[in-house]
Amino acid sequence: MRPRVGQMLASTVDTTAVIVVRCPDGELEITCGGAAMTEGNGPGSATTGAPHPDLMGGSLLGKRYADEDLGVELLCTKPGPGTIAVNGVPLPVKSAKPLPASD
Amino acid sequence: MNISMLLDMAAEGFGDRVVIGRTDGGLSARRLSELSDGGARVVHGRGADAIVYLAVNGPALPVALFAAARAGVPLVPVNYRLGDEQLDVLLANHPRALGIADPEHGEALRRAGLPVLSPAEWLAEAADHTGLPADDVPAQPDSPAVLIYTSGTTSTPKGVVLRHHNLVSYVLGTVEFAAADPDEAALVSVPPYHIAAVSNVLTNLYAGRRALTLDQFTPEGWLGLVREQRITNAMVVPTMLARVMDTDAVDRSVPSLRALAYGGARMPVRVIEAALRAWPHVDFVNAYGLTETSSTITVLGPQEHRTAVASDDPAVRARLGSAGLPVPGIELEVRDVTGEAVAPGETGQIWVRGEQVSGEYAGQGSAVDERGFFHTRDRGRVDADGYLHIEGRVDDTIIRGAENIAPAEIEDVLLRHPDVLDAVVVGVPDEEWGQRIEAVVVTRDGAEVDGTALRAAVRDTLRGSKTPDHITSWPELPRTATGKLVRRDIVAALTSERTKP
Numbered sequence: 001m002r003p004r005v006g007q008m009l010a011s012t013v014d015t016t017a018v019i020v021v022r023c024p025d026g027e028l029e030i031t032c033g034g035a036a037m038t039e040g041n042g043p044g045s046a047t048t049g050a051p052h053p054d055l056m057g058g059s060l061l062g063k064r065y066a067d068e069d070l071g072v073e074l075l076c077t078k079p080g081p082g083t084i085a086v087n088g089v090p091l092p093v094k095s096a097k098p099l100p101a102s103d
Numbered sequence: 104m105n106i107s108m109l110l111d112m113a114a115e116g117f118g119d120r121v122v123i124g125r126t127d128g129g130l131s132a133r134r135l136s137e138l139s140d141g142g143a144r145v146v147h148g149r150g151a152d153a154i155v156y157l158a159v160n161g162p163a164l165p166v167a168l169f170a171a172a173r174a175g176v177p178l179v180p181v182n183y184r185l186g187d188e189q190l191d192v193l194l195a196n197h198p199r200a201l202g203i204a205d206p207e208h209g210e211a212l213r214r215a216g217l218p219v220l221s222p223a224e225w226l227a228e229a230a231d232h233t234g235l236p237a238d239d240v241p242a243q244p245d246s247p248a249v250l251i252y253t254s255g256t257t258s259t260p261k262g263v264v265l266r267h268h269n270l271v272s273y274v275l276g277t278v279e280f281a282a283a284d285p286d287e288a289a290l291v292s293v294p295p296y297h298i299a300a301v302s303n304v305l306t307n308l309y310a311g312r313r314a315l316t317l318d319q320f321t322p323e324g325w326l327g328l329v330r331e332q333r334i335t336n337a338m339v340v341p342t343m344l345a346r347v348m349d350t351d352a353v354d355r356s357v358p359s360l361r362a363l364a365y366g367g368a369r370m371p372v373r374v375i376e377a378a379l380r381a382w383p384h385v386d387f388v389n390a391y392g393l394t395e396t397s398s399t400i401t402v403l404g405p406q407e408h409r410t411a412v413a414s415d416d417p418a419v420r421a422r423l424g425s426a427g428l429p430v431p432g433i434e435l436e437v438r439d440v441t442g443e444a445v446a447p448g449e450t451g452q453i454w455v456r457g458e459q460v461s462g463e464y465a466g467q468g469s470a471v472d473e474r475g476f477f478h479t480r481d482r483g484r485v486d487a488d489g490y491l492h493i494e495g496r497v498d499d500t501i502i503r504g505a506e507n508i509a510p511a512e513i514e515d516v517l518l519r520h521p522d523v524l525d526a527v528v529v530g531v532p533d534e535e536w537g538q539r540i541e542a543v544v545v546t547r548d549g550a551e552v553d554g555t556a557l558r559a560a561v562r563d564t565l566r567g568s569k570t571p572d573h574i575t576s577w578p579e580l581p582r583t584a585t586g587k588l589v590r591r592d593i594v595a596a597l598t599s600e601r602t603k604p
Contacts, residue, residue: 100402
């Protein structure tokens with residue numbers, strides 16, 4: 001898929017949902033639990049399969065999952081047991097460096 | 104993408120945490136979500152296409168903001184200090200809105216033919232509609248979340264359209280989810296029609312920080328509430344901090360306060376220096392932004408404040424008056440009048456680009472250029488280290504003879520005088536020069552200020568052509584409730600003073 005900033009993606013195998021915060025201009029394979037994520041605000045109706053048992057690292061609400069080399073950042077808006085991956089590589093949690101509260 | 108998603112995340116991540124109001128009796132994240140669902144049903148039930156909010160800040164505002172989002176209509180906070188005529192003009196733009204108004208402002212809404220609820224009635228109706236099957240219509244990413252009218256200090260008020268993706272991008276770009284400690288509490292002292300009131304609802308909630316509001320600012324009231332509610336974070340406009348620092352015989356202790364953000368107008372260096380001295384334990388943050396940019400676009404952080412005030416290097420020290428560095432997701436350019444980018448250190452006009460930048464006005468469409476940059480109409484320069492220094496509004500520029508003169512640098516010199524509390528420099532129509540430079544100062548306890556000495560101070564620091572032709576002393580300067588100078592009133596008063604027989 002060609003993700004775009006602001007797009008909501010839902011897992012097809014569990015409750016996970018993310019929002020695209022940053023992405024390159026190009027094709028990416030974004031998966032959760034080994035299955036492609038699809039546009040939408042899940043969970044529920046879109047769930048059609050089972051996650052791969054080796055891809056059950058899980059995601060946490062509000063955490064950022066990012067690959068600096070690819071320039072991809074996904075924010076978890078609904079957590080789930082499946083591992084979020086891009087092009088077959090699980091995304092690590094990006095360590096947050098909060099700005100000082102400015103308003 | 105919808106700001107409602109931010110509330111869903113808060114309700115799921117820390118649903119029991121009180122996020123609005125006082126520790127006792129405040130709203131938890133879950134309750135805020137329930138009331139917002141209920142409020143959305145009220146909006147639907149009445150067939151409203153917007154919520155107009157004409158009341159002071161309080162718990163009704165966040166419920167209105169998220170209820171509007173869940174109903175797919177915009178929230179329109181309106182300045183309750185506007186005169187009847189201006190209010191009627193603005194309200195005529197929203198004939199099918201549901202109105203929320205304090206009793207004393209309800210009449211304006213009724214005149215416009217809108218149904219009116221008081222903030223208490225609104226909260227009660229929202230509560231009556233909770234717990235029903237969901238029938239919410241999620242707003243689409245491109246739909247307007249908020250419409251805020253500009254203060255109109257330099258032109259007639261314009262309705263700035265902030266879409267869901269602008270506000271969500273701002274929050275995701277600048278705040279970490281649930282990053283606040285459970286004991287953190289923010290005090291918001293700006294009225295609901297100020298962009299910071301809206302952005303504060305979103306950023307505090309997303310961070311998991313309880314937010315309180317103060318609807319009538321007084322130094323004593325603010326200080327008392329900070330101590331009583333153990334406020335850790337506060338946002339003020341510069342005039343508020345000036346009043347806190349300049350009021351005599353008041354207990355200025357704020358042991359719970361950890362961070363103070365300020366913005367909305369220029370902060371006199373004297374005031375921020377006094378605050379840094381009075382509250383060494385507090386982290387100061389200068390935030391620069393506009394309604395059109397969904398609030399903050401540059402930030403001068405706590406360490407930068409401390410480094411600047413302690414430095415002997417004039418360039419480092421000058422950062423105390425700067426607006427800091429751009430936040431992630433914001434690109435900033437300083438351009439000359441032909442649109443070319445200027446070199447570091449040179450003054451030009453500030454343009455910005457980013458997802459949080461709307462640059463869109465109701466009924467007028469987008470004001471961004473072909474590259475997506477928005478003209479802030481602020482003058483400024485970026486120094487060698489990337490720090491942005493604001494030099495006032497382009498529209499405030501004085502043209503004396505053929506020379507463009509920015510009032511800001513002259514005002515800065517006047518404000519350095521120990522007896523000058525407030526100062527403004529304006530261009531007054533002049534037959535010989537086109538405009539001549541006039542200054543008005545407010546002095547400490549009505550102290551006599553020697554105009555000749557003040558003019559000499561400006562001449563020594565700047566140069567002759569930037570020296571005010573005349574300096575007047577007034578008891579106070581006309582400012583909006585959010586601290587912005589109303590320069591056209593000052594020009595009008597000075598012009599009529601001079602033409603009196």
